[in-house]
Amino acid sequence: xxxxxxxxxxxxRIKAAFGALLxxxxxxxxxxxxxILAEAAADERAAPAIELADSFDRGASxxxxxxxxxxxxxxxxxxxxxKLLLIRPIRAEPLAxxxxxxxxxxxxxxxxxxxxxxxxxxxxxxxxxVAMVDFRNCLSPSSAPEVLPYPxxxxxxxxxxxxxxxxxxxxxxxxxxxVVAGESGGxxxxxxxxxKLKRDGAVGIIKGLYALCPYIAGEWPLAQNPSSxxxxxxxxxxxxxxxxxxxxxxxxxxRDPLAWxxxxxxxEVRGLPQTMISVNECDPLRDExxxxxxxxxxxxxxARCRQVMGTTHGAEIFMCCPDISRxxxxxxxxFARD
Numbered sequence: 001x002x003x004x005x006x007x008x009x010x011x012x013r014i015k016a017a018f019g020a021l022l023x024x025x026x027x028x029x030x031x032x033x034x035x036i037l038a039e040a041a042a043d044e045r046a047a048p049a050i051e052l053a054d055s056f057d058r059g060a061s062x063x064x065x066x067x068x069x070x071x072x073x074x075x076x077x078x079x080x081x082x083k084l085l086l087i088r089p090i091r092a093e094p095l096a097x098x099x100x101x102x103x104x105x106x107x108x109x110x111x112x113x114x115x116x117x118x119x120x121x122x123x124x125x126x127x128x129x130v131a132m133v134d135f136r137n138c139l140s141p142s143s144a145p146e147v148l149p150y151p152x153x154x155x156x157x158x159x160x161x162x163x164x165x166x167x168x169x170x171x172x173x174x175x176x177x178x179v180v181a182g183e184s185g186g187x188x189x190x191x192x193x194x195x196k197l198k199r200d201g202a203v204g205i206i207k208g209l210y211a212l213c214p215y216i217a218g219e220w221p222l223a224q225n226p227s228s229x230x231x232x233x234x235x236x237x238x239x240x241x242x243x244x245x246x247x248x249x250x251x252x253x254x255r256d257p258l259a260w261x262x263x264x265x266x267x268e269v270r271g272l273p274q275t276m277i278s279v280n281e282c283d284p285l286r287d288e289x290x291x292x293x294x295x296x297x298x299x300x301x302x303a304r305c306r307q308v309m310g311t312t313h314g315a316e317i318f319m320c321c322p323d324i325s326r327x328x329x330x331x332x333x334x335f336a337r338d
Contacts, residue, residue, distance in 0.1 A: 236283075
């Protein structure tokens with residue numbers, strides 16, 4: 001494999017920020033969910049590139065003119081308590097809202113991490129409210145202590161957007177302008193939330209879906225997704241079964257589109273609200289996002305797809321290219337507001 005540091009497509013600022021960590025090492029398969037849980041508990045496999053990103057300067061992400069509060073709601077059907085981080089400009093009128101689901105492969109991280117709080121502030125600075133849900137992860141705890149496979153995290157995400165819509169008057173949110181968004185694993189959960197709301201007959205509570213670098217195929221490599229081969233090992237290596245095992249191998253084997261939206265059929269996507277898919281040029285996941293966009297477009301969904309040139313997986317949230325991050329944050333805000 002050619003070093004990512006030699007790849008002429010990648011923005012030099014990303015190369016300078018991540019250095020040799022752009023070249024992800026293969027992790028290999030695991031035998032069971034229990035095995036990967038044991039690894040996580042022992043901290044045997046860290047994610048050094050993401051740990052480095054946590055230390056980046058967040059100067060591009062403002063605090064001025066914003067309020068930040070933590071709300072809680074009871075998730076259904078499990079009855080557990082989940083935190084929701086609400087960031088909004090200091091304005092009296094009801095605002096369009098980005099209901100944001102953090103990345104981490106549905107398995108790790110928290111919206112309360114500095115990384116995601118900074119990203120939320122950058123979006124809110126564009127004149128919209130941001131509600132970030134801290135759902136239950138499947139591998140290591142978020143602020144929710146429970147670690148559970150699918151559908152626990154999805155239940156929390158769906159319950160949270162229903163709660164947000166019901167509480168919109170109290171929270172200063174326009175109930176007609178709520179967009180469900182997220183990056184990577186959060187992009188999976190954003191699309192799955194839309195699919196679940198459609199099944200529930202409640203998709204009308206959201207204006208649209210905005211998925212960044214969605215992690216939706218469930219298996220890699222796939223011939224129909226050439227980027228899963230040509231870009232594998234750039235920041236992330238996805239050639240293993242770890243995600244399917246951690247999230248719940250039964251759902252993967254059953255090709256459940258609420259677990260892995262890449263399995264969705266034409267009938268399952270018909271009737272979804274307007275959807276934006278945003279992909280990164282140098283990402284192994286690029287083409288699964290593009291192909292999902294094409295599925296939507298060919299089945300009557302108002303859909304668009306944007307490719308951010310020169311970027312690696314989820315580059316916007318790391319803010320090592322502030323102009324690119326601002327462009328995406330602005331696009332998210334316009335999508336919700338206008």
